[in-house]
Structure formats: C-alpha cells, structure tokens
Amino acid sequence: MNTKKNLLIRLLKLFPIKSVKEHFGIKTSKRDFVIDEVIEKYSEDNILKFACEKFDYSKQHIYIYSHNLKKLSDFGASIFPDLECYQFLNEPKIKSYFYFYETTYSVLILNDQIQRAEVNFKVPLKVVVDDKYIILYFTIVEKNISTYIENSNRVLNFGKSTDEKILSVKLYNEVSSLCSLNLLDLNKGIKYLWESNFIDAPYVKWKRSKSTSTETMDEEYTLKEQYPDIYNQIMNAPIKKTIFKFLIKSEISYNHFIVDPTEGKISFTTFAENIKDKEYVIGKILQHN
Amino acid sequence: MSLEKFFNIIDNSFVGKIITNKQEIIEKTDPDRIYTENIRSFFNIPFVVAKGLCELAVKEKLFKKKYGYLCPNEDCDRIVKSFDSLADKNEVLTCYQCELKQKDKYEFQIKEMNSVVYYQLRK
Numbered sequence: 468m469n470t471k472k473n474l475l476i477r478l479l480k481l482f483p484i485k486s487v488k489e490h491f492g493i494k495t496s497k498r499d500f501v502i503d504e505v506i507e508k509y510s511e512d513n514i515l516k517f518a519c520e521k522f523d524y525s526k527q528h529i530y531i532y533s534h535n536l537k538k539l540s541d542f543g544a545s546i547f548p549d550l551e552c553y554q555f556l557n558e559p560k561i562k563s564y565f566y567f568y569e570t571t572y573s574v575l576i577l578n579d580q581i582q583r584a585e586v587n588f589k590v591p592l593k594v595v596v597d598d599k600y601i602i603l604y605f606t607i608v609e610k611n612i613s614t615y616i617e618n619s620n621r622v623l624n625f626g627k628s629t630d631e632k633i634l635s636v637k638l639y640n641e642v643s644s645l646c647s648l649n650l651l652d653l654n655k656g657i658k659y660l661w662e663s664n665f666i667d668a669p670y671v672k673w674k675r676s677k678s679t680s681t682e683t684m685d686e687e688y689t690l691k692e693q694y695p696d697i698y699n700q701i702m703n704a705p706i707k708k709t710i711f712k713f714l715i716k717s718e719i720s721y722n723h724f725i726v727d728p729t730e731g732k733i734s735f736t737t738f739a740e741n742i743k744d745k746e747y748v749i750g751k752i753l754q755h756n
Numbered sequence: 757m758s759l760e761k762f763f764n765i766i767d768n769s770f771v772g773k774i775i776t777n778k779q780e781i782i783e784k785t786d787p788d789r790i791y792t793e794n795i796r797s798f799f800n801i802p803f804v805v806a807k808g809l810c811e812l813a814v815k816e817k818l819f820k821k822k823y824g825y826l827c828p829n830e831d832c833d834r835i836v837k838s839f840d841s842l843a844d845k846n847e848v849l850t851c852y853q854c855e856l857k858q859k860d861k862y863e864f865q866i867k868e869m870n871s872v873v874y875y876q877l878r879k
Contacts, residue, residue, distance in 0.1 A: 607858070609858070611860060
C-alpha cells in the first residue's frame with residue numbers, strides 16, 4: 468500500500484500524463500501504462516527531479532503573503548526545519564525552496580470488504596521569497612483518493628495528517644522572529660484585471676454590508692457581460708472565493724482559475740498546458756495590486 | 757420580433773384587459789430567459805394561465821421553448837446546459853464550475869438532473 472513504488476506512482480499521478488510522457492520520452496498512451504514504464508525504467512531520483520522541474524504543470528493552491536523583512540539574506544537555506552529541502556535556488560533578488568513533504572490520508576476502502584487503511588503521499592511544495600512577498604505553492608491532491616489507489620472502487624476519505632494549514636502555521640512560527648507575515652489582499656489586482664476585460668466571472672462570492680452574496684451564472688455566461696449593474700456593486704466590495712474565466716485566450720492556456728482575493732489565495736484546479744501560465748497570472752495580479 | 761407581439765396575443769385574450777405597464781415589462785425582461793413565473797408575476801395572473809400563454813406564444817412562433825438541465829449539487833443548482841427539446845436521458849453533462857471547485861461529483865447523467873423550462877423571444 469505504501470511502498471516506495473506506490474508513493475512514486477502517486478507522485479506521478481499529480482502531473483498531467485502528457486508532461487510525464489514528454490519528459491521521459493514514453494510512447495504508450497494509456498496513463499497507467501505510461502506510469503508503469505516510468506517506474507520500471509527510471510530511478511526515484513529521476514522521478515523527483517521530474518516533479519521539481521515540471522512542478523508548474525500540477526494543480527495548485529497558492530497563498531501569497533506580504534512580509535516586512537529588511538534583508539532577504541536573513542532567510543537561510545531552508546524554511547521548514549523538519550523538512551529536507553530538495554532544491555534551494557539562491558538568487559540576488561529571489562530565493563526559491565522546493566520540498567517533498569509526506570502526508571497520510573486515513574481512508575476506508577470499500578471493495579468486497581470494508582478495509583481501513585492509511586495512504587501515504589509524497590507531495591511537492593514550493594516556497595518563493597522576494598523582497599515583498601512569500602508565496603507558497605501547494606500541489607493539490609485530489610479529494611477523491613480512489614484515483615491514486617490500485618484496484619479500489621470507492622474510497623471514503625477521513626482527512627490527512629499534514630495539510631496546507633499545518634504547513635502555513637509552521638511557516639508563520641519559523642519566520643516570526645525575522646519578520647511579520649500577512650496574507651496579501653488581492654482585491655485591487657483582481658479588480659484591475661476584471662475592469663480591463665482580461666477576466667470575467669462565471670461564479671462570484673462577495674461581501675455586502677450585512678450579508679454575503681453569490682452569483683452563479685448559468686451555462687457559459689459571465690457576470691460582467693450579463694449584469695453590469697451587479698458588477699459595479701462588486702467593484703466596491705470585498706471579493707471572496709470567485710471563479711474567473713480568461714477572456715484573452717491568446718496569452719494563456721488556462722480557461723479558468725479560482726481566487727479568494729480577501730484571503731490571498733489563488734487556485735489552479737486543472738492541469739496547466741503551459742508551464743509559465745501560473746507565474747504569468749500571479750505576476751499580472753501583483754503588478755496591479 | 758418583439759415582446760409587443762406577445763402582449764398583443766394577451767391583449768386579444770380575456771387577460772389582456774387587466775394588463776398594464778407593458779412598456780416597463782418589455783424594458784425589464786431578458787428576452788433570452790423568460791420563465792413562466794416572470795410572466796405570471798408581471799401580469800399577476802394564475803401560474804397555469806401564464807404557462808398557457810407562454811405555450812400559446814410558442815405555437816405562434818413568438819417564443820422558443822428551452823429545457824435547461826440543473827446541476828444536482830446542492831450549493832450549485834445552475835443550468836449546466838440547455839436544449840431545444842428534452843435531452844437523451846443517458847447523455848452525460850459536466851458542471852465545469854463544480855469540477856473547478858473540486859466537488860466530489862461533477863459529471864451527471866441527464867436522468868439524475870432536474871430540468872427547468874424557459875422561453876426565448878425569437879429574433
């Protein structure tokens with residue numbers, strides 16, 4: 468269930484199969500066969516290197532913090548003391564840390580018999596620090612764990628041992644002696660992109676003075692195009708978890724992303740086709756924030 | 757084709773006599789999404805009468821009847837896709853919003869989905 472091989476298979480499943488095939492030069496088309504071939508032919512080191520290099524193809528939750536650190540050099544070669552840093556890039560204006568953390572899901576596997584099990588994952592995590600921000604890039608492990616477990620029809624998931632919250636608290640504790648850390652409010656940057664018609668929203672949640680409103684658009688409709696009056700109201704209010712659609716498709720391969728601007732959180736819940744897309748979107752938001 | 761034609765049908769019926777504020781209704785209606793309840797509340801008439809009027813407008817080729825299929829996820833409930841007639845019960849629709857929100861289920865057979873009827877003004 469949790470052999471080294473199992474963990475590597477699950478790690479490869481966190482990436483689009485196209486990126487696995489291209490990286491390892493596999494010709495087979497079916498996902499399971501591709502992964503089997505990679506596991507047979509390549510070492511653990513090769514696979515971890517792939518996950519590090521092609522990290523930005525994965526589905527991710529991204530948290531952006533602002534900090535008041537005076538000197539970037541105050542940050543050492545690792546941010547999480549109990550995690551081994553797989554790769555540390557130390558550039559003059561930016562530091563980048565890459566980790567694999569292990570997490571255990573407690574599950575019930577429902578096949579012919581009900582079986583209680585623990586399913587381990589090796590999950591990639593990237594942390595980028597520059598003179599203004601600390602950005603955490605968490606790989607998304609699907610809630611539907613059955614996609615990662617061999618020969619299982621249905622799996623009930625009861626939670627995991629290490630999650631984004633635990634690691635975020637660790638980060639807070641670790642840097643608290645160096646600087647203060649605050650989740651960055653992204654409302655300004657998001658509203659600029661919305662106003663510029665770079666994005667529009669098929670689903671919006673926002674705060675009214677005494678309530679929280681949501682607008683869930685039917686079919687492929689988007690809010691600003693259909694309801695300009697509501698859009699104008701939202702432009703003066705804090706935006707909560709919202710789905711945005713990219714309107715200028717020539718610049719980006721993603722169709723949508725999710726952002727909670729008030730919580731400094733951006734999610735890409737589908738695989739990227741272009742490895743640079745996430746950085747491009749985050750850069751655009753921060754540029755106008 | 758305008759909503760005025762539809763209102764002429766109503767004008768010619770017994771309901772027409774109680775209709776007022778037509779211009780306001782024309783201005784406030786989304787010609788792509790007219791629900792029976794919109795017509796009922798505009799004219800303050802019984803639901804069955806409003807439904808009958810909408811069906812009459814379809815026969816007169818003023819309205820186009822549409823069937824919208826709703827996402828069964830409780831906190832979604834949006835129209836995933838619309839058809840000109842009842843859809844094949846085995847067809848599978850994907851709610852892309854629920855997929856993006858990483859809901860446990862986001863693909864549904866038509867037979868699992870509730871539908872809603874609405875009308876469009878023919879252009």
